[in-house]
Every structure is written in C-alpha cells, then in structure tokens.
Amino acid sequence: MDSVRNPYTPNAGAAPEFVVGREEQTTAFKVLLRRLSMGRTEQSMIITGLRGVGKTVLLNEFGDIARESRWEVVELEARKHDDTRFRQMMFSQLRAALLRLSPRARWTDRGRRAAAALSSFALSINQDGTWSVTWDVDPAEGYADHGDLGLDLTDVFVAIGEVAREQSSGLALLVDEVQFLRAPQLEALIQAIHKTVQRKLPITFVGAGLPQIAELAGDAKSYAERLFKFPKIDSLSDEDARLALSEPALAEEVLFEAEALDLALEITKGYPYFLQELGYQVWGVAELDRITRADVVVAREAYEAKLDSSFFRVRLDRSTPLQTAYMRAMAELGPEPQKAGDVARIMNRESTQLGPTRAELIDMGLLFTPEHGYAAFTVPEFDKFMKRAVPKLVVPDVQRRRSLSDR
Structure with missing residues (x-):
C-alpha cells in the first residue's frame, strides 16, 4: 500500500489517528477544569503506567482540552535537574504563562505582584556576590524569597493563580516523566498546589509517570493521596484495541479483517504503542484494500525487529x-x-x-x-x-x- 497513506503512528508521544480507551481520564480532566473555573475544588491527577501505554499522548490531549477552555498551559518533561536549574526552568515557563494571561502593558496590581514574586523566585547570587534576575522587574520583599523551594513556589503559584482568576482563565501545569523530579521538587509542587486548592484558585498540576509515582508523591507529602487522583492506564480492552487498528485503516478505505485483528491482539497484548508499530508494519506488506491474517504473519518479523532495535534496545544500551x-x-x-x-x-x-x-x-x-x-x-x-x-x-x-x- 501507499506508505504516504499509512495511518499508524509508532512515534514517541505521537497521537494516533484514532484515540480510544481513555475517555474516563479526559472526562475527569474536563470536570477538573470546569470546577476550578467555578471557584470549586477538585482533585488533580497524576497518571501512571508502563512505557508505551500512551501517558504522553494523554497529557498532550489534556493540553489541547485546556487551551480550548481558554486556560494557559505549561508543558514540561521532568529532568534530573538540581534545584537551581529547576528554579530557572520553572521561572522561564511561568513568566511566559503570566505574560500570556496578562500582557505586561495591562498589568493590574495582581499582575505586578505576580511578576515581582517571579523575580524573587529567580534571584541568584553571581560569583562576585551580587544579586541578579533575568528580567527587569524588581523582586518582592518577603515574597517568594524564603530560600525554601516549597515556600517560594507556593507564593508564585498563589500569585499567578490570582491573576488567572482575575482574567477568568486558569493555568494547567502538565509535567511528563514525573518520576525524574528530585524529591524536594516534587514536594514543592505538591505543597504549592495544596495552597492553591485552599485558596480555590484556577491552577492545577497534572502529571504522568511510571507506576512508582503514587508512592513517591505519598512520601513527599502525606496529603498527596487526598490532593491527587492516581489513574492507572494499561493495555487497551479487546474492543478498543480492535478499533485502534481497524478505524484508521477504514478511514483510508482499507478493511482490517477479523482474523487479522485476532492475531494482532495476540501479538501486541493490546498495548497502544505496540498496536501502532504492528499496524505500521502490516500496512507496508498488505495489498489492495484489505489486511489479512497472512499480512500480519508476514509483518510480525519486521515488527519485532523494529521494537528490538529501538523501543527495547535503547534501554538495554544504557x-x-x-x-x-x-x-x-x-x-x-x-x-x-x-x-x-x-x-x-x-x-x-x-x-x-x-x-x-x-x-x-x-x-x-x-x-x-x-x-x-x-x-x-x-x-x-x-x-x-x-x-x-x-x-x-x-x-x-x-x-x-x-x-x-x-x-
């Protein structure tokens, strides 16, 4: 078949042509945004699951939903940064979000207060002992300058949350690979969100990561289990897995035969990334306007070789x-x-x-x-x-x- 028309997307974080099986999580996120916008509280969430189940895809979907709801979105992939680099990264992203929420020329007192809090948060000592900040806004004295990451980030979140409420908007901080945050950084994020919940501000932190995140969050702050939901996503149900393969093909006027789907599910166990990789390889060997069981048999070797040389191998090589x-x-x-x-x-x-x-x-x-x-x-x-x-x-x-x- 025409490779240009191949509807399957075995790429890291790439959204499939047809997303299925995650309606519960997307509905919960929409409820979260709506309740926060109304000044009510709702548990944020940290999605957990193995590699290849679609956590990043789901987080990207949340970003689209938030933007459609006129919320500002900050998207981060966690790295093993020290606390200084973490501050720099958070300052850069939150400054941009503040300017989108409220352009500098239109700042009210709340806008100026949030900007000053960000300046305090980003202060650093140069080698000559002088203080510097990366934009020309004077820092706020006694605000986000405690020298404690959790207290400082809390002040910043509260200040930006007040600006978001003033602008009838909100801020969604979406963090992928949460398990790579250092313990003080995860603790600071949880602490800051806890305060915004108490103030009923429209700001939320939604994360995604490996299954140990629920335990790490609980270790960071004992109240994390009450502050967050921890939905676990896994392989798709048989029905959803069949749809994930058959619907993209059908959109290209190609029939994925039932026996071919049976074998595809047996091979992939319904894991989203594996479904996309197998679908991609099958498309390359199928002919005319249908995909048969024989096509899946032929494509299986290329499918396994591709997984071995990329998805699996990059982990073993480390x-x-x-x-x-x-x-x-x-x-x-x-x-x-x-x-x-x-x-x-x-x-x-x-x-x-x-x-x-x-x-x-x-x-x-x-x-x-x-x-x-x-x-x-x-x-x-x-x-x-x-x-x-x-x-x-x-x-x-x-x-x-x-x-x-x-x-």
Missing part, C-alpha cells in the same frame, strides 16, 4: 554489564514482579550485594517497585526481549569489581 545481568535474571523468572532475593539467587549472589544495582535500575526508570521487596520492568514484554538479546545469563564478578574500584 545499562552496565551488572545491570544487564540483573535484568536478564529477572527475565529468567518471568514477566511478573520478582522478589529481590529470588533474582539474587538466580545470579548466585546475596541480595545485599545487588541492592545498589537494583536501586540504579529503578533510578534509571527501567524497573519499578509495585510493592515492598519486589521489582518489575517498566516496559511491557521486556522479559522476552532480554531473552532474545541476551541468550545466556552472564554475571560479572561483583566482589572483584568492587575490589578493583577500591584501588
């Missing part, structure tokens, strides 16, 4: 030999969450020896802890890939590695 061995041992035990002691046993090591390796993999976003003492892959089907990519488990000598490093 790992050290010991980290690779740890993940290979987990794969040997199966796709379910695995106990640290069982993984260590497979590797003929003690759990205490491998504790740092496990922690590194969690910090890298390759594993998460669904419950105490267990770890699981953050990528669906990663256990099968590890067996294909690393046919034999080879464990580096941990003790020798440590003794050499000590020298």
Whole structure:
C-alpha cells in the first residue's frame, strides 16, 4: 500500500489517528477544569503506567482540552535537574504563562505582584556576590524569597493563580516523566498546589509517570493521596484495541479483517504503542484494500525487529554489564514482579550485594517497585526481549569489581 497513506503512528508521544480507551481520564480532566473555573475544588491527577501505554499522548490531549477552555498551559518533561536549574526552568515557563494571561502593558496590581514574586523566585547570587534576575522587574520583599523551594513556589503559584482568576482563565501545569523530579521538587509542587486548592484558585498540576509515582508523591507529602487522583492506564480492552487498528485503516478505505485483528491482539497484548508499530508494519506488506491474517504473519518479523532495535534496545544500551545481568535474571523468572532475593539467587549472589544495582535500575526508570521487596520492568514484554538479546545469563564478578574500584 501507499506508505504516504499509512495511518499508524509508532512515534514517541505521537497521537494516533484514532484515540480510544481513555475517555474516563479526559472526562475527569474536563470536570477538573470546569470546577476550578467555578471557584470549586477538585482533585488533580497524576497518571501512571508502563512505557508505551500512551501517558504522553494523554497529557498532550489534556493540553489541547485546556487551551480550548481558554486556560494557559505549561508543558514540561521532568529532568534530573538540581534545584537551581529547576528554579530557572520553572521561572522561564511561568513568566511566559503570566505574560500570556496578562500582557505586561495591562498589568493590574495582581499582575505586578505576580511578576515581582517571579523575580524573587529567580534571584541568584553571581560569583562576585551580587544579586541578579533575568528580567527587569524588581523582586518582592518577603515574597517568594524564603530560600525554601516549597515556600517560594507556593507564593508564585498563589500569585499567578490570582491573576488567572482575575482574567477568568486558569493555568494547567502538565509535567511528563514525573518520576525524574528530585524529591524536594516534587514536594514543592505538591505543597504549592495544596495552597492553591485552599485558596480555590484556577491552577492545577497534572502529571504522568511510571507506576512508582503514587508512592513517591505519598512520601513527599502525606496529603498527596487526598490532593491527587492516581489513574492507572494499561493495555487497551479487546474492543478498543480492535478499533485502534481497524478505524484508521477504514478511514483510508482499507478493511482490517477479523482474523487479522485476532492475531494482532495476540501479538501486541493490546498495548497502544505496540498496536501502532504492528499496524505500521502490516500496512507496508498488505495489498489492495484489505489486511489479512497472512499480512500480519508476514509483518510480525519486521515488527519485532523494529521494537528490538529501538523501543527495547535503547534501554538495554544504557545499562552496565551488572545491570544487564540483573535484568536478564529477572527475565529468567518471568514477566511478573520478582522478589529481590529470588533474582539474587538466580545470579548466585546475596541480595545485599545487588541492592545498589537494583536501586540504579529503578533510578534509571527501567524497573519499578509495585510493592515492598519486589521489582518489575517498566516496559511491557521486556522479559522476552532480554531473552532474545541476551541468550545466556552472564554475571560479572561483583566482589572483584568492587575490589578493583577500591584501588
């Protein structure tokens, strides 16, 4: 078939031609915006799920919904920045949002107060000991200048929230990869949103990240579980998965036959990214105006090769030999969450020896802890890939590695 007409989008964060199965989350977000606009409170949300289930796509959809509702939107992808860089990033984004909410020439007292709070938030000490800020607005004394990230960000959120309410608008802060925020940064965001809820201001923080986020948020602030909803998104239902494949093809006047859909669901397990990748590969081998089971069979090898060389491989390539061995041992035990002691046993090591390796993999976003003492892959089907990519488990000598490093 014509590759230009290929309706499938196996790209990171790219919205599919036909989005299904996420109506509950989009409805909840619309309710959130409407209630905040009315001066009422509503729980914000942090979406959790494995890689490839569509968290970023859903967050982008939220951005579109917010803009259609005349809200200002700040979209961030969290990075492992230190607190100074985090302040700089937040200042840059929030300054732009303030200027969109209220152009400088039309600032009221609230607008000027918010700008002054941002100046205080962004103050830094130069090497010569002088103070500087990145725009020509004098800082507010005693406001967003506490030297505490949580207190300072709270002052800024409240000030901007008051401007948004004055302008009959709102501010939606959408943060992807929340798990990469440092603990003080996540704590500061939660603390700031908590205060805006108390003031009934139209400002919200909605995030997306790996499954451990709910636990991290609870550790940051005990009231996070009351401040946020934590909807989990996973693979699509059979019905929605079929629609995700058949409807884009139908829009191009191509029929995706029922038997072809059956095999496609068996291969992909309904994971959104996998559906898009398989659909893309099948389109390349199908002929005329229909997609058959035989087409799916032919495309399967190219589909798996593409996942192995990109989606899976980029994660494995980041790992050290010991980290690779740890993940290979987990794969040997199966796709379910695995106990640290069982993984260590497979590797003929003690759990205490491998504790740092496990922690590194969690910090890298390759594993998460669904419950105490267990770890699981953050990528669906990663256990099968590890067996294909690393046919034999080879464990580096941990003790020798440590003794050499000590020298």
